[in-house]
Amino acid sequence: MEGILERKDAGDWIYRGEGAVNLVLAYIGSSPTFVGKVLRIQKSVRNGFKCEDGPSALTMHECLLWEDTKDLVSAPTKEIAEQQYVQHVMIPLLGPEHVDAGEPVKVESQLANVGEDIVIHMGSCESWFKHLRRCLIGRFGDMNTPILDKLKIQKWALKKWGIQAGLKVLDLNVAWFLFELPSVEEASRRNWSFEGLPVTLQPWSPSGCCSGLKEDGLIWIRLMGLPAFLWSTEVFRALGKRCGHFVKTNEATAERRYLKWTRVRVSSEFLESVEDNVRCDRPAWRVDAAKVNTLCDSALLISDHSVIPNSHGILERQICVSVEIKPKCGFLPLSRFIAEGNAIKRKITRFRMHQSLKLHQGEISEISEYNPLYMFSGSKDRVHKAIKALFVTPQNNFRVFLNGSLILGGSGGVAESTSCVIGEAFEDVLKCVIRADDGLRTTNFLELVAEAVFESGLLDRVLKVQKLDLYDIEGAIHVYYDLVSQPCMVCKDLGEDKLSGRYSSLHSLPLNESLNIVRDYLIAATAKDLSMMIAFRPRENGDLGSPYSIVFLKSTGQSFDYKASFIDLDMKPLKRMEHYYKLDQKIVSYYTQMLKMEHQLDKKAARIKVNGTLN
Numbered sequence: 257m258e259g260i261l262e263r264k265d266a267g268d269w270i271y272r273g274e275g276a277v278n279l280v281l282a283y284i285g286s287s288p289t290f291v292g293k294v295l296r297i298q299k300s301v302r303n304g305f306k307c308e309d310g311p312s313a314l315t316m317h318e319c320l321l322w323e324d325t326k327d328l329v330s331a332p333t334k335e336i337a338e339q340q341y342v343q344h345v346m347i348p349l350l351g352p353e354h355v356d357a358g359e360p361v362k363v364e365s366q367l368a369n370v371g372e373d374i375v376i377h378m379g380s381c382e383s384w385f386k387h388l389r390r391c392l393i394g395r396f397g398d399m400n401t402p403i404l405d406k407l408k409i410q411k412w413a414l415k416k417w418g419i420q421a422g423l424k425v426l427d428l429n430v431a432w433f434l435f436e437l438p439s440v441e442e443a444s445r446r447n448w449s450f451e452g453l454p455v456t457l458q459p460w461s462p463s464g465c466c467s468g469l470k471e472d473g474l475i476w477i478r479l480m481g482l483p484a485f486l487w488s489t490e491v492f493r494a495l496g497k498r499c500g501h502f503v504k505t506n507e508a509t510a511e512r513r514y515l516k517w518t519r520v521r522v523s524s525e526f527l528e529s530v531e532d533n534v535r536c537d538r539p540a541w542r543v544d545a546a547k548v549n550t551l552c553d554s555a556l557l558i559s560d561h562s563v564i565p566n567s568h569g570i571l572e573r574q575i576c577v578s579v580e581i582k583p584k585c586g587f588l589p590l591s592r593f594i595a596e597g598n599a600i601k602r603k604i605t606r607f608r609m610h611q612s613l614k615l616h617q618g619e620i621s622e623i624s625e626y627n628p629l630y631m632f633s634g635s636k637d638r639v640h641k642a643i644k645a646l647f648v649t650p651q652n653n654f655r656v657f658l659n660g661s662l663i664l665g666g667s668g669g670v671a672e673s674t675s676c677v678i679g680e681a682f683e684d685v686l687k688c689v690i691r692a693d694d695g696l697r698t699t700n701f702l703e704l705v706a707e708a709v710f711e712s713g714l715l716d717r718v719l720k721v722q723k724l725d726l727y728d729i730e731g732a733i734h735v736y737y738d739l740v741s742q743p744c745m746v747c748k749d750l751g752e753d754k755l756s757g758r759y760s761s762l763h764s765l766p767l768n769e770s771l772n773i774v775r776d777y778l779i780a781a782t783a784k785d786l787s788m789m790i791a792f793r794p795r796e797n798g799d800l801g802s803p804y805s806i807v808f809l810k811s812t813g814q815s816f817d818y819k820a821s822f823i824d825l826d827m828k829p830l831k832r833m834e835h836y837y838k839l840d841q842k843i844v845s846y847y848t849q850m851l852k853m854e855h856q857l858d859k860k861a862a863r864i865k866v867n868g869t870l871n
């Protein structure tokens with residue numbers, strides 16, 4: 257396995273799908289590190305989003321909002337912030353079994369002192385060794401050390417070691433920092449402490465690192481005991497620059513299949529090449545809307561949830577069919593802050609109303625009969641009805657994969673309604689999965705999906721999280737403006753006095769309550785946008801113990817192992833609150849106008865019927 261994905265690796269990755277924010281690639285190569293994984297790469301919206309490596313990936317107000325989740329607030333990049341959000345916010349709510357997140361920091365601590373061996377070309381690392389003689393490795397506290405601010409450490413080091421200039425600090429990972437300094441003498445003279453944490457400094461010398469020369473001019477380097485070194489963007493950057501040529505990692509490093517996700521270093525050439533390769537697989541409008549963000553130097557490696565590995569994490573040559581369901585919001589809001597004119601929101605689902613607007617805007621060609629209230633009803637029959645409606649109109653809410661390849665639904669976007677031809681082709685492909693006569697396989701398959709959705713009980717959890725949105729956007733938006741210390745635009749537009757009007761109770765909440773409301777609203781927004789993937793593998797007679805749940809399809813007498821997972825648990829940006837409010841108003845106002853028009857047309861038609869004229 258290569259530590260950095262380079263241009264030559266791009267051919268091993270093929271298009272799997274995409275949403276508004278990420279492009280997802282599936283692996284078709286043979287490296288054990290990547291088999292059974294997908295790579296999630298950030299896109300940059302054409303109007304300007306940049307992958308920034310600032311001191312925090314969050315805005316000042318977001319830092320305030322998530323201040324109780326320290327690891328999230330201190331995340332240096334947007335991508336790490338996403339990981340931390342899944343880890344610390346969504347997993348506790350949805351349960352760890354079905355969320356693919358793990359924790360990179362803790363993973364390292366499990367392996368502390370194991371060491372990380374890589375091979376580099378001897379000839380190319382001379383300058384690196386020279387450079388390293390001027391470097392110290394500092395360990396601040398232990399692996400439980402809260403994330404430390406590199407700038408603070410830099411200031412501390414400058415002051416303590418009396419260095420005027422030439423000090424560089426590299427944030428290696430968690431408690432580890434690499435210091436490059438003009439002279440290591442002053443620093444290594446004695447033990448130090450930083451904010452009460454003991455600081456251990458060690459010089460990084462080749463003799464301490466190398467475990468022996470290889471005959472072919474290659475050398476093994478042990479990277480200071482912590483595997484995370486290899487997986488740190490900064491270290492890869494340093495290695496790339498200073499060693500020139502990174503050849504491979506040792507077996508143990510490569511055998512990290514048990515990790516649920518990892519950040520992988522990617523070169524911009526890899527990203528550019530991948531972008532070229534997959535362009536023709538992407539929906540044209542997605543290509544126009546966003547391109548791969550080649551400024552990012554890492555991507556997320558996540559388990560491929562469309563396939564089921566065996567209990568040892570190995571993918572077998574067995575048929576695996578999977579469904580992806582984006583169930584959207586599963587309840588009707590009750591908030592007392594919903595304006596009278598918007599009362600329709602209490603009766604009609606947001607999904608249904610949004611369908612009308614989407615149709616009007618040409619985003620879809622047909623209204624879906626899918627009803628999220630059925631999907632979340634907890635009744636098997638209704639879940640079944642919901643799944644059948646999704647099959648008929650998959651849009652971006654339903655996809656089916658066979659061994660990782662899309663066999664139904666829209667690749668990276670919205671699918672047209674399922675035509676007879678598509679339906680027949682699907683029925684045919686199901687031959688290898690469902691043992692039933694022609695014409696019955698799709699019906700049985702949809703029953704299997706409904707059974708698993710119902711059995712798993714996962715949607716109950718999702719609904720609970722969605723319902724954290726107690727105030728509806730019509731309430732939460734007022735609180736938002738207070739949090740960001742801006743005049744409330746909603747009160748202004750409504751001509752309300754913020755302090756004495758209908759929303760004054762919201763505008764006079766203590767800060768901690770305001771924070772809770774907006775935080776819960778955003779968490780609920782994630783839960784309203786997530787997708788669930790369920791992968792099925794037929795159980796053969798004699799299959800012994802399996803780590804997966806089992807679902808029995810009565811109509812065909814078949815049993816299936818199934819694995820259900822959530823994907824797309826991204827944090828929603830705080831500033832999107834305004835967009836949420838505007839979109840909500842637009843959806844409701846379009847729908848109410850449409851109802852009015854329909855009503856008028858009905859009346860007119862009734863008059864024609866009675867009078868036989870248009871008057």
Ligand SMILES: O=P(O)(O)O[C@@H]1[C@@H](OP(=O)(O)O)[C@H](OP(=O)(O)O)[C@H](O)[C@H](OP(=O)(O)O)[C@H]1OP(=O)(O)O
Nearest residue numbers: 275276277610652669781782784785826828832839
């Ligand atoms: O606002 P919605 O309900 O239209 O949801 C958006 C989705 O549209 P949908 O209606 O499901 O087709 C939208 O899906 P598409 O890109 O249209 O497939 C995204 O999921 C978007 O989230 P983000 O921009 O990736 O953070 C979603 O935005 P959020 O509302 O989750 O922020």
Ligand SMILES: Nc1ncnc2c1ncn2[C@@H]1O[C@H](COP(=O)(O)OP(=O)(O)OP(=O)(O)O)[C@@H](O)[C@H]1O
Nearest residue numbers: 273274275276277278280558559560561562823824
């Ligand atoms: N872990 C995974 N295993 C298998 N397929 C995946 C995985 N993650 C994502 N995909 C596929 O890639 C597609 C896009 O991924 P994802 O939903 O994460 O993108 P996004 O840009 O965050 O989406 P959205 O715009 O909906 O927020 C998914 O619809 C799914 O088909």
